[in-house]
Amino acid sequence: MKVEVWSDIACPFCYIGKRKFETALQQFGQSEEVEVEFKSFELDPNAPKGSSMKTYEMLAKKYGMSLEQAKATSENVALQASAVGLEFHFDKTVLTNTRDAHRLIHFADAKDKSKEMKERLLKAYFTDGVDVGDHDVLVRLAEETGLDGEEAALMLSDGSYRAEVERDEAEARELNITGVPFFVFNRKYAVSGAQNPDHFLDVLNQVYEEEKGKPAFKMMNNQSKTEYCSGDNCGEEE
Template identity: 75%
Template sequence: MKVEIWSDIACPFCYIGKRKFETALEDFGQSADIEIEFKSFELDPNAKKGTNMSNYEMLAAKYGMSIEQAKVTSNNVAQQARAVGLEFDFDKNILTNTKDAHRLLHLAKEKGKMIELKERILKAYFTEGLDVGDHEVLAGLAEDAGLSKEEASRVLTDGSYSAAVEHDENEARELGITGVPFFVFNRKYAVSGAQNPEHFLDVLNQVYEEEKGKPALKMMNSKAKTEYCSGDNCGEEE
């Protein structure tokens, strides 16, 4: 079974959803037969590097809320993360453009280290407060995940895998994906958002037991377009 997961580095529910899906895999009897591929999705392709804006200031400016309201919203997300064993520190969060991180993940895919690097970058961004738009930081994270730091630096410098990122994002548009995380199982079923592990497990069992030749893509408890990190996923505004 192949599971494709569209997500962004800057999406807290992508990290929470990843952990919930992994919890479901622990209870799934055929987890060794599952191939997982992370797909690129940029919530804000125009995001700037080197900005001094905090996470709270960004939320306040974008959604017309106060800084205090933004802190409450972020704290609620952090509590959801803590419930699945993750520690988010939005006080240290460094906003940046995520395309270079996505490019590096495509190198990791070729080297069989995509899952390791995805986890490392998410932890760096949400827990450690590292600048995952900085090439030196990204190259170090690649090394942590078992990749060559020198090769990672070359990829980050020469623009490699930009077309691969764009291909993933074009696929997302073709599938009607407007919010992440978005999980596609064997191109038959789709699950949107950081659903509970029990729901993921139900889908895994159903897809595994079905014969081939079913309808191409069926939504299972999916959600429509959402605002930034509303409910259990992050998405584009209508």
């Protein structure tokens, strides 16, 4: 079984959803038969690198709320992250462009390190509060993941893997993916949002047991609410 996951580094529900899916995968009896591939999705392709604006200020400006309301909203998301063992520090996050981080994941994939690189980048953004758009930072994170720093630096400087990022995003458009995280199973079934582990487990079991020749692509029934990010907006949908 192949599971393709479209997500962005700067998407809080992508990190939460990733951890919930991993919890389900640990409980799935045939987990060794599941191949997980991370796909690029930029919530804001035009975002500047290393913005000086803080997350609370950005949220307040975007949604017309006070800084106190923006902080409360962020704290609610942080609580959801804590429930799955993650530590979010929105007061430290550096708003930035994530394209180079996505390129780095593709570079890592060529070295069989994409899962480790994806996890390290998400932690860097939401927990450590570092600028994942800065090349020096990305090289350091690559080295921490076991990749060659000089190779990573050369890749970042020469523009490698841009085509792979653009290909992923073109595929997302073909599949009408407008929000992330978005999980596609065997290019037949899809689940959107940071669903609970039991829902992911149900889907894994159903897909595994499905006979071949079923409809080419369909959405699996989601729960009543789901958390996801679309464009530069993140929230909960009924």
